[in-house]
Amino acid sequence: MDQSLGSVGTVSLGLENRDETTAAKAVAPDARSITPIRLQGLYGHDPLQNHLLAALPPRDFQRLLPDLEFVVMPFGMAVCETDMQMTHVYFPTSSVVSLLHETRDGSSAETAVIGNEGMLGVTLFMGGGKSLNRATVKSGGYGFRLKSNLLREEFARGGALQRRLLNYTQALLAQMSQTAVCNRHHSVSQQLCRWLLLTLDRISVNEICVTQSLIATMLGVRRESITCAANKLHADGVIEYARGRITVLDRPGLENRACECYAGLRKEYDRLLASRNVR
Numbered sequence: 666m667d668q669s670l671g672s673v674g675t676v677s678l679g680l681e682n683r684d685e686t687t688a689a690k691a692v693a694p695d696a697r698s699i700t701p702i703r704l705q706g707l708y709g710h711d712p713l714q715n716h717l718l719a720a721l722p723p724r725d726f727q728r729l730l731p732d733l734e735f736v737v738m739p740f741g742m743a744v745c746e747t748d749m750q751m752t753h754v755y756f757p758t759s760s761v762v763s764l765l766h767e768t769r770d771g772s773s774a775e776t777a778v779i780g781n782e783g784m785l786g787v788t789l790f791m792g793g794g795k796s797l798n799r800a801t802v803k804s805g806g807y808g809f810r811l812k813s814n815l816l817r818e819e820f821a822r823g824g825a826l827q828r829r830l831l832n833y834t835q836a837l838l839a840q841m842s843q844t845a846v847c848n849r850h851h852s853v854s855q856q857l858c859r860w861l862l863l864t865l866d867r868i869s870v871n872e873i874c875v876t877q878s879l880i881a882t883m884l885g886v887r888r889e890s891i892t893c894a895a896n897k898l899h900a901d902g903v904i905e906y907a908r909g910r911i912t913v914l915d916r917p918g919l920e921n922r923a924c925e926c927y928a929g930l931r932k933e934y935d936r937l938l939a940s941r942n943v944r
């Protein structure tokens with residue numbers, strides 16, 4: 666399995682690049698034992714690359730900025746486990762996180778994906794606190810995190826962040842609901858197209874670092890079914906597949922082959938999360 670940073674190129678964290686105006690901190694990748702490291706230059710990594718943060722009024726964003734910690738989120742990193750009390754929420758900028766629901770016998774299925782449009786940790790402001798799912802990074806990259814108590818404080822202000830997070834939670838619920846019906850009623854080929862498109866929407870390139878066996882785990886289907894569906898897409902010239910790497914060659918072709926779930930979900934995300942030009 667490819668343990669690299671996935672679709673994101675190697676980026677130096679730039680300890681030597683001093684930019685006194687950068688207030689955000691940076692931290693190491695392990696979510697369970699992170700030691701904050703103050704970096705004074707983030708080589709272009711900016712919390713505003715996360716759309717939820719970017720949609721905040723400048724005053725609200727500036728209030729949060731000193732407490733946003735830069736995080737490296739490599740492929741495969743477990744950001745949180747099921748029933749874990751989350752200490753931070755995460756705002757991905759270039760990484761993509763997968764929410765996985767696991768059964769007692771070890772089977773699992775992806776219930777939602779979170780990228781630069783959203784935030785990991787909605788249960789923190791909903792009152793439950795503990796994570797409902799395991800969250801792992803499925804496309805390596807970067808993000809920013811905020812301590813849970815600070816998120817709660819900001820949410821309790823009742824301002825723009827609260828409104829955005831409530832809209833985002835509704836979008837996330839829509840995705841979970843759509844995924845449940847898709848997994849039950851649509852073909853593996855259609856599910857694969859939906860899965861590829863949802864991932865593609867959250868990264869800046871047309872290449873996804875993933876094995877067929879990982880896709881099978883995320884969709885909760887047999888690996889042979891994914892191989893068969895991927896071979897058909899490859900034969901039709903829609904994707905190119907090399908070991909551990911899928912390149913999408915024909916995005917409209919992928920959209921045409923996806924079930925209604927993708928288009929419906931995209932419309933709902935656009936409706937709920939469209940920037941209201943508050944900056």
Ligand SMILES: [Zn+2]
Pocket residue numbers: 846847848851855856859924925926927
């Ligand atoms: Zn579907």
